[in-house]
Amino acid sequence: MAVLTQPRSRRLVRPRGLAWRRALWGYVFISPWIIGFLLFTLGPMIATLGFTFTNINLEQAEPLRFVGLRNYEKLINDPTAIHSLTVTFRYALIALPVAVALPFAVALLLHSRHLRGSGAFRVLFFMPYVVPFVAGVLIWQGMLGSEGNGWVNNFLQLIGIEHPPDWLESTTWIYPGLVIMGVWGIGAGVIIYLAGLKGIPSELYDAARIDGAGAWASLRNVTIPLMSPVVFYTLVLAVVEVLQYFLVPLVLKNGTGQPGGSTLFYNLYLYKNFFAFQDMSYGATLAWVLFAITLLLTLLLFWGARRWVYYAGEAR
Amino acid sequence: MAVGVGLQQSGGRLTGLVRRRGRGRAESRRPAERGDRSKSFLVTLIAVLFLAAFLSPLLRAATFAVKSTDQISQPGSPVYPADPATFEYEGKLLDVYNVPIDGATRELALLQPGRAESQFVDPGNPAGPPITWQGSWRTLTPAWTFAPHWDNFAEVWDLIDYPRLLFNTFAIAVIGTIGTILSCTVVAYGFARFRFPGRNVLFTLLIATIFLPYAVTIIPTYTLFVELGWVGTWLPLLVPAFFANAYDVFLMRQYFMTIPTEMDEAAAIDGAGPFRTLISVILPQAWPVVIAVAIFHLVYSWNDFFGPLIYLSAKPDLQPLAVGLSRFNGIHYRNPELIQAGTLMTMIIPVVAFLLTSRFFTRGIVITGVEK
Numbered sequence: 001m002a003v004l005t006q007p008r009s010r011r012l013v014r015p016r017g018l019a020w021r022r023a024l025w026g027y028v029f030i031s032p033w034i035i036g037f038l039l040f041t042l043g044p045m046i047a048t049l050g051f052t053f054t055n056i057n058l059e060q061a062e063p064l065r066f067v068g069l070r071n072y073e074k075l076i077n078d079p080t081a082i083h084s085l086t087v088t089f090r091y092a093l094i095a096l097p098v099a100v101a102l103p104f105a106v107a108l109l110l111h112s113r114h115l116r117g118s119g120a121f122r123v124l125f126f127m128p129y130v131v132p133f134v135a136g137v138l139i140w141q142g143m144l145g146s147e148g149n150g151w152v153n154n155f156l157q158l159i160g161i162e163h164p165p166d167w168l169e170s171t172t173w174i175y176p177g178l179v180i181m182g183v184w185g186i187g188a189g190v191i192i193y194l195a196g197l198k199g200i201p202s203e204l205y206d207a208a209r210i211d212g213a214g215a216w217a218s219l220r221n222v223t224i225p226l227m228s229p230v231v232f233y234t235l236v237l238a239v240v241e242v243l244q245y246f247l248v249p250l251v252l253k254n255g256t257g258q259p260g261g262s263t264l265f266y267n268l269y270l271y272k273n274f275f276a277f278q279d280m281s282y283g284a285t286l287a288w289v290l291f292a293i294t295l296l297l298t299l300l301l302f303w304g305a306r307r308w309v310y311y312a313g314e315a316r
Numbered sequence: 317m318a319v320g321v322g323l324q325q326s327g328g329r330l331t332g333l334v335r336r337r338g339r340g341r342a343e344s345r346r347p348a349e350r351g352d353r354s355k356s357f358l359v360t361l362i363a364v365l366f367l368a369a370f371l372s373p374l375l376r377a378a379t380f381a382v383k384s385t386d387q388i389s390q391p392g393s394p395v396y397p398a399d400p401a402t403f404e405y406e407g408k409l410l411d412v413y414n415v416p417i418d419g420a421t422r423e424l425a426l427l428q429p430g431r432a433e434s435q436f437v438d439p440g441n442p443a444g445p446p447i448t449w450q451g452s453w454r455t456l457t458p459a460w461t462f463a464p465h466w467d468n469f470a471e472v473w474d475l476i477d478y479p480r481l482l483f484n485t486f487a488i489a490v491i492g493t494i495g496t497i498l499s500c501t502v503v504a505y506g507f508a509r510f511r512f513p514g515r516n517v518l519f520t521l522l523i524a525t526i527f528l529p530y531a532v533t534i535i536p537t538y539t540l541f542v543e544l545g546w547v548g549t550w551l552p553l554l555v556p557a558f559f560a561n562a563y564d565v566f567l568m569r570q571y572f573m574t575i576p577t578e579m580d581e582a583a584a585i586d587g588a589g590p591f592r593t594l595i596s597v598i599l600p601q602a603w604p605v606v607i608a609v610a611i612f613h614l615v616y617s618w619n620d621f622f623g624p625l626i627y628l629s630a631k632p633d634l635q636p637l638a639v640g641l642s643r644f645n646g647i648h649y650r651n652p653e654l655i656q657a658g659t660l661m662t663m664i665i666p667v668v669a670f671l672l673t674s675r676f677f678t679r680g681i682v683i684t685g686v687e688k
Contacts, residue, residue: 019511022510022511022512022590023510023511023512023513024512025506025510025590026506026507026509026510026511026512026515027506027512028506029502029503029505029506029510029590030502030503030506030507030518032499032502032503032558032559032560033499033503033522033559033560033565034518035559036499036556036558036559036560037521037522037525037559039559040533040537040556040559041525041528041533043536044532044533044534044535044536044537044540045528045532045533047535047536048532048533048535048536051535051536058539058542106366109359109362109363109366110363112359114352114355114356114358114359114360115356115359115360115363116356116360117360121363121367122674122678123671123674124367124370124371125367125370126670126674126677126678127371127667127670127671128370128371128374130615130618130619130663130666130667130669130670131663131666131667132618132619132621132637132638132641132662132663132666133619133621133638134621134638134639134641134642134659134662135638135641135658135659135660135662135663136659136663138641138645138655138656138658138659139373139374139376139377139656139659140373142373142376142377142380142652142655142656143372143373143376148391149380149388149652151372151373151376183370184370184373188681191678191681191682192681192682195682236527237526237527240527240529243529244529244530244531247621247622251621251642251645254646267531270531271531274534274535274538275626280535280539283535284535286531287529287531287532287534287535288532290529290531290532291528291529291531291532294527294529298527
């Protein structure tokens with residue numbers, strides 16, 4: 001008896017030890033990310049927040065001290081900061097609908113059973129996505145040029161528009177111009193939408209057809225509601241991206257904000273404060289305000305999502 | 317797939333019905349197919365037109381890259397790369413113009429320019445008598461001959477120090493890719509195969525970093541690299557790659573979770589430790605995702621501009637292509653042909669890499685985009 005019970009009791013203890021050892025292994029394996037997260041994400045985030053309450057800068061001519069909310073006060077009373085925020089929002093207003101709807105439209109086109117050679121179309125619509133963005137900006141800069149060499153305006157003149165806009169030199173047309181430049185980035189969105197379209201069960205379309213729905217009605221009542229989670233995901237990512245937008249104008253206008261301050265995006269102003277003016281504390285304040293705006297908008301989107309995003313799983 | 321079938325059927329039947337009513341029996345034998353064919357043509361045509369507009373900047377870049385500066389500055393010059401046509405006549409080089417004579421336009425070499433009348437030689441018949449044309453030669457448009465200037469690429473190659481930039485880009489991309497694969501593999505393995513307290517919270521945190529604005533961490537990070545003396549070296553670009561990133565960890569975890577655990581357990585019974593299991597059971601089955609992550613990182617690294625810009629701005633010798641091209645644009649913006657040649661030389665490698673591996677690429681995007 002004693003011989004038999006001994007191994008059994010050991011067996012009762014061992015799984016716990018094993019589970020614990022497995023858990024330890026789990027921590028060991030994810031440790032590179034944990035360390036990286038603490039070192040390059042959480043640590044710097046907290047440090048950035050700390051900076052906003054001080055007068056820290058790279059040179060530190062005056063002694064480092066706590067300044068309370070003075071940086072935030074400065075931001076509210078800084079017309080350039082407010083201007084740059086309106087620039088970002090003005091761009092976002094045009095860019096967001098395009099970023100959400102255009103990949104959807106292209107995906108619907110590519111998903112059509114009537115399309116011949118859809119595989120090749122998929123590859124070619126995606127291809128510009130891998131073009132390094134600096135190259136893309138320089139290519140589009142020529143494309144949107146207004147001195148007879150820009151193909152966009154050549155085309156517009158061909159179809160009868162005598163005075164096409166000066167896309168990249170006008171304080172109004174610069175925003176549509178930048179949105180056109182961004183069109184090359186739709187590839188990832190198209191593929192995500194396409195995968196979503198493939199996931200819609202065909203029974204739903206059959207049912208809609210039996211109910212007498214035409215192509216338009218089944219798009220409105222089947223495709224769009226079922227695609228709403230994908231639309232939502234694309235929208236959230238686009239909002240986060242558009243609020244950080246500044247690299248294209250940085251390359252295009254060399255960070256000058258030309259024409260007439262219309263490309264002085266919020267993030268460009270932020271980086272100027274840090275890299276050009278070496279003002280760490282004010283740069284950090286701008287960064288945290290951007291973070292807060294992003295977080296707020298994302299939460300708003302998630303809150304609003306309950307009204308229009310349809311999750312098939314929840315219906316049960 | 318299934319959805320497409322559904323749409324096609326409904327469309328086909330509807331057009332079939334319409335046709336049957338409108339056109340009698342003879343043509344209604346296979347109405348569905350007929351309707352499909354015209355629809356196919358229409359949809360494919362729309363796609364072709366849209367794609368042509370979408371990729372036209374690429375065509376423009378390619379033609380401008382092999383044009384001469386002179387041609388670009390001349391209004392009304394051809395869309396294709398060309399030089400003004402010339403004709404050698406009795407040891408002299410004559411310019412060729414489009415001359416309207418008797419209602420037809422002929423390409424003639426200008427022998428004797430004049431305001432009221434000019435004399436021309438027909439390049440097709442140089443032995444013949446000179447042709448006199450009434451009118452000012454200045455009103456004529458020059459004739460062009462197709463002439464791609466391939467030497468633009470050679471010029472950019474030297475001016476931009478392409479071999480050095482290419483080497484830098486490659487080195488940064490390859491080292492970063494190695495770091496990304498090593499770190500993301502182990503982290504994804506940890507999340508996919510082990511139960512530990514806080515796993516879900518940590519995983520959510522990992523995914524949340526995708527939505528974090530870069531700006532909120534860059535200032536202390538940059539300052540840290542300044543303190544470490546790493547600014548002006550590749551280290552700020554390479555070291556973080558060895559600490560995993562959310563996109564690639566997520567991608568690899570999703571893939572690992574589709575691999576049955578029975579094989580892990582068999583390996584464990586044979587005495588393999590967790591690390592051994594990763595190397596000899598998981599990785600051999602996961603190579604498609606490893607390739608996908610490698611291409612993702614290659615493209616990411618090739619595209620990265622801001623990192624190299626801030627860390628290597630004082631070290632042109634260490635910069636990758638993206639930053640080099642931007643600098644080149646600042647100097648040679650008056651030579652659009654060189655700029656366009658430079659853009660093609662910058663994008664050729666990621667584009668070819670993508671075209672060769674597009675399957676892995678798109679699958680990876682589907683996993684990170686949809687399953688999250």
